[in-house]
Amino acid sequence: MITSVTDLPVAGKRLVVRADLNVPMEGGRVSDATRITRFADGMKPLLAKGASLVILSHFGRPKGADMAFSLRHIRDDVSRALGCPVAFAALDQAAEAAADLKPGQVLLVENIRFEAGEEKNDVALAGQLAALGDIYVNDAFSCAHRAHASTAAIAGLMTATAGPLMMEEVAALTAALEKPQRPSVAIVGGAKVSSKIAVLKHLVTKVDHVIVGGGMADTFLFADGAPMGKSLHEADQVATVAEIRDIAAKHGCTIHLPADVVISREFKAHAASETVGAHDCPADAMILDAGPKAVAAFAEVLSGSKTILWNGPLGAFEMQPFDAATVALARTAADLTRAGLCVSVAGGGDTVAALNAAGVADQFTYVSTAGGAFLEWLEGRALPGIAALMRDGQAA
Numbered sequence: 001m002i003t004s005v006t007d008l009p010v011a012g013k014r015l016v017v018r019a020d021l022n023v024p025m026e027g028g029r030v031s032d033a034t035r036i037t038r039f040a041d042g043m044k045p046l047l048a049k050g051a052s053l054v055i056l057s058h059f060g061r062p063k064g065a066d067m068a069f070s071l072r073h074i075r076d077d078v079s080r081a082l083g084c085p086v087a088f089a090a091l092d093q094a095a096e097a098a099a100d101l102k103p104g105q106v107l108l109v110e111n112i113r114f115e116a117g118e119e120k121n122d123v124a125l126a127g128q129l130a131a132l133g134d135i136y137v138n139d140a141f142s143c144a145h146r147a148h149a150s151t152a153a154i155a156g157l158m159t160a161t162a163g164p165l166m167m168e169e170v171a172a173l174t175a176a177l178e179k180p181q182r183p184s185v186a187i188v189g190g191a192k193v194s195s196k197i198a199v200l201k202h203l204v205t206k207v208d209h210v211i212v213g214g215g216m217a218d219t220f221l222f223a224d225g226a227p228m229g230k231s232l233h234e235a236d237q238v239a240t241v242a243e244i245r246d247i248a249a250k251h252g253c254t255i256h257l258p259a260d261v262v263i264s265r266e267f268k269a270h271a272a273s274e275t276v277g278a279h280d281c282p283a284d285a286m287i288l289d290a291g292p293k294a295v296a297a298f299a300e301v302l303s304g305s306k307t308i309l310w311n312g313p314l315g316a317f318e319m320q321p322f323d324a325a326t327v328a329l330a331r332t333a334a335d336l337t338r339a340g341l342c343v344s345v346a347g348g349g350d351t352v353a354a355l356n357a358a359g360v361a362d363q364f365t366y367v368s369t370a371g372g373a374f375l376e377w378l379e380g381r382a383l384p385g386i387a388a389l390m391r392d393g394q395a396a
Contacts, residue, residue: 002170002389005137005161011050012103014133017043017163018150020140020369021057021074030077035369039139040081042164047084052101054094054132055086056150058113058143065114075108082106091115091128098132118149126153139163141170142370144385155388162389170386172366173377176345177206181306187298187329189213189312190350193220193237197244198379199311204248204255209305211256211298213314213325218287220257226279229263231287256301260291262315262322269319289315290325298325299332302342308333310346310364311378313354327358334360347374 024031062069079086089097090110117125126149136158184207193216218233223241263285264273275291316322337344347368355361
């Protein structure tokens with residue numbers, strides 16, 4: 001078990017909180033403040049109890065102290081979300097600023113990746129960060145797969161806890177993958193089997209059904225002898241497909257592929273398209289989406305499932321009309337969730353974008369904004385940021 005900060009008395013305590021405030025910017029302004037608002041919603045009750053916050057976060061991938069990546073750019077957004085003033089300091093001035101914090105006050109520290117020791121998991125830097133407060137709070141699941149000074153080393157130097165978002169994320173993913181209500185189904189899409197070999201090998205041991213979509217489905221179909229034309233597929237992954245199927249068979253997991261597909265001669269939005277059988281792609285065409293028969297069959301699998309885990313789109317969802325299968329299945333999952341018939345958990349950048357495009361992201365049981373951490377969880381790997389919270393003396 002992990003200790004939640006909400007289980008501790010925090011009045012009068014300075015909380016050193018690792019957040020993920022790495023939000024998209026356009027024209028110098030935050031274009032999507034979802035991560036900031038979700039973080040703030042979890043922190044406001046702690047502030048109301050008399051805690052003060054010292055917030056650590058990265059922003060982008062700076063090479064040294066590049067002010068284009070300064071967290072000053074989001075300070076006002078954080079202040080609005082928290083509903084209180086937010087002080088700001090570079091790390092070399094943060095100790096003095098943190099010491100001056102009164103209950104209910106907030107300090108935002110400059111981009112932690114400006115520090116050379118951050119990505120090296122440097123203990124000296126971790127010590128500098130630990131000195132800023134009384135209790136460490138990791139509320140950044142999306143960074144939990146990184147063994148960095150602000151996510152791993154610091155946890156061994158002070159009382160270490162998980163924040164509300166971290167607890168929510170771990171609970172949702174555990175319920176979906178480790179203790180799912182049965183039957184359970186995973187939808188796995190995306191371009192390449194090779195990028196999700198570990199994910200597929202792990203999932204087929206955990207769930208009852210796996211629906212394969214996107215370019216990954218093309219590779220599975222190719223392994224079955226289906227002509228690919230100009231479709232994206234990986235001819236060198238046939239043996240991998242066979243291995244995944246063998247593991248699935250041993251664990252009683254059924255793999256579902258599209259029975260029909262949508263093809264086009266052009267990879268562009270609104271290109272002329274037609275639907276053909278999954279084994280009938282012409283030599284001059286490419287598969288860009290699952291077809292209506294496939295969607296109907298997939299929806300039937302979802303309708304019979306109690307847990308739905310989704311990572312990756314079923315087609316080239318960025319372009320109409322090749323978003324149709326992803327949108328249709330997303331709405332089916334949302335309908336089932338609203339009706340109380342299943343638990344639905346989704347994650348990954350493309351997946352979140354697809355669910356937003358379908359207008360149903362807020363209708364799933366849980367949607368993770370994490371990318372790499374979500375995938376590594378699906379692979380069954382231990383995440384350093386979470387493992388650090390479970391060290392001797394830290395577990396609840």
